[in-house]
Amino acid sequence: MTKRFSKSLLMLLVASTVSATAQDKRRDDLKKPLVLASQGSFFVGGESKALPAAPPTAGRGGGRGGFGAGNITINQMYVQYQKPVDSDQHVPVVMVHGCCLSSKTWETTPDGRMGWNEYFVRKGHAVYLADQSSRARSGFDGSLFNAVRDGEVPPNQLPNVLMATHEAAWTIFRFGPEYKKPFPDGQFPVEAVDELYKQMIPDLNSTLPNPNPTWKNMAAIAAQLKGAILMGHSESGFFPEQAALIDASGIRGMISIEMPCATMNAQQISTLAKTPTLIMFGDHLGDTQGGGLSWQASYEGCEKFVQQVKDAGGDATMMHLPKLGLRGNSHMLMQDKNNLEIADLILGWISDHVEAKKNVRKR
């Protein structure tokens, strides 16, 4: 008995050592120096807008916001990129964040682990992080705020400054059924949720014209790169599709994570069916309430969309993570504890559905 027990224990130890070794290897691989062929940042889009001088009643020396009349640039989109060596072996990926967030979404996770931006680079993809037009380093058109301040426009015309509260985020992002109560199997690192709250910044999409210039800018960067995969999340989840409806020429693949799928007519479906599409949802879709959003309804709407694209001869894939054996993933799945496992699913889809279809175009 003692001997058998010892043998079993030994085998268990061997097995766990092997597993630990595999995990250690992966962890060690990610600790190796990161080698970049190049990196940098630039803008896509943007146009000039003329601002009049402030009215004399503003009592600020005629300056508009402190400066005189003149032009500002609006609707531009800031993009930060890194290219690994031999990046021409893989299709570039453009990542666009969701509501009340910035490109920080894709970087170091709230609990300090590697984000998708670096992981995709380490897997051979050039990665482009875009701050949505009107957010973060892309700036926004603040002229209406000043016009109200100067008494030219009534205050009820002020754009809504959308700020997600901690309380709203907890349930909308599906960390748990109610504020501060996590799901027992939840993958989000709730012990570091305060670091996520710091990422949550005012959303000024209410200041944008219609259609949203980010759509055009996303189509433009794909064309500029002569081929790229567009990835959106939540508020921007369906932006790859909106971009493809404007100009699909540079879009090699569309990855849409956790959002409602817009209702499309037959012609739009036909256009979208020309580009491989991946849609992804996490777990607990029906288990939280908040913000008037129903993730379960969004998921079901996107299942219909996937079927429509397939019926039109397109290549559309729905990855519902619990169906693939991954439980407990939140809305912020790129920051969840198993975020690199999910990234591997996406990398596999890119390999099978985008890169296997034709030779990767040289850039």
Added chain:
Amino acid sequence: MTKRFSKSLLMLLVASTVSATAQDKRRDDLKKPLVLASQGSFFVGGESKALPAAPPTAGRGGGRGGFGAGNITINQMYVQYQKPVDSDQHVPVVMVHGCCLSSKTWETTPDGRMGWNEYFVRKGHAVYLADQSSRARSGFDGSLFNAVRDGEVPPNQLPNVLMATHEAAWTIFRFGPEYKKPFPDGQFPVEAVDELYKQMIPDLNSTLPNPNPTWKNMAAIAAQLKGAILMGHSESGFFPEQAALIDASGIRGMISIEMPCATMNAQQISTLAKTPTLIMFGDHLGDTQGGGLSWQASYEGCEKFVQQVKDAGGDATMMHLPKLGLRGNSHMLMQDKNNLEIADLILGWISDHVEAKKNVRKR
């Protein structure tokens, strides 16, 4: 004659080939893959603020900015970093941008050359780019805008959304004596000025409490890194000094580029004199008008400050670039055509005034 001419021509060719080779080598060095020990992003500072529900008259279902009552995080500072291998050989550098700009300031220049962020990393320094609190990826407190929108606060209480116009920037940044007219010897790549205009984003420092939380956050990151050089520019030019007055324990050096130097009392000067200080100004200080700023007066005020620090036994250096033989530099000297030459001056100062003084602390 023909023979002598040929010989001269040959010598000229040899000389220019040597020079070209040296330039080629530098250019080739910068094209080598960039090897990073690590990179990532995080936040410094930040606190919770409770938002009440919107009044019923707002007619938006009781939500404040679309969500219910709850807490948001404000005054945090977003920081993005890269560490080269062997970064413990040099002191980390924290770079903070100026008015109406973001950390884009330090990245790829408007005409597509390497920015100081990557150059300093290639020279062995860990580099930390911070978006000022209330700017870009750091977010801002938008609650007063919504309170005005909801009729709770009069419109003349709206914070000023400071937007620099193209016209104002041209002269304030000293690209030339008047809009679209460059200085003949100007170093700013004016052919790409539209790309600079895209970097210019609304400045919401008017929403901040007093003292500016960026000062505290800059002191905090230096302490957290157990030693760092703080670099500020323009609006943030004197922030390293303001940070040192709060907590100088982590600040190994202060680099202040192109700003007015605040008037300090004897005790403040005595505190600041404990940390090596570099102040830098470009060219054409008295040759433009605009925005109520006098660069010449700023320069003269900073010369006085340098003398005060020296009189208190401190190590303060004024680099006025024209006096060092560098002509035509603009206010955006980190983006000027000779930006890496200027970076070398700063790296030399760090080596002589910060790193030579004591062993670099291991991180």
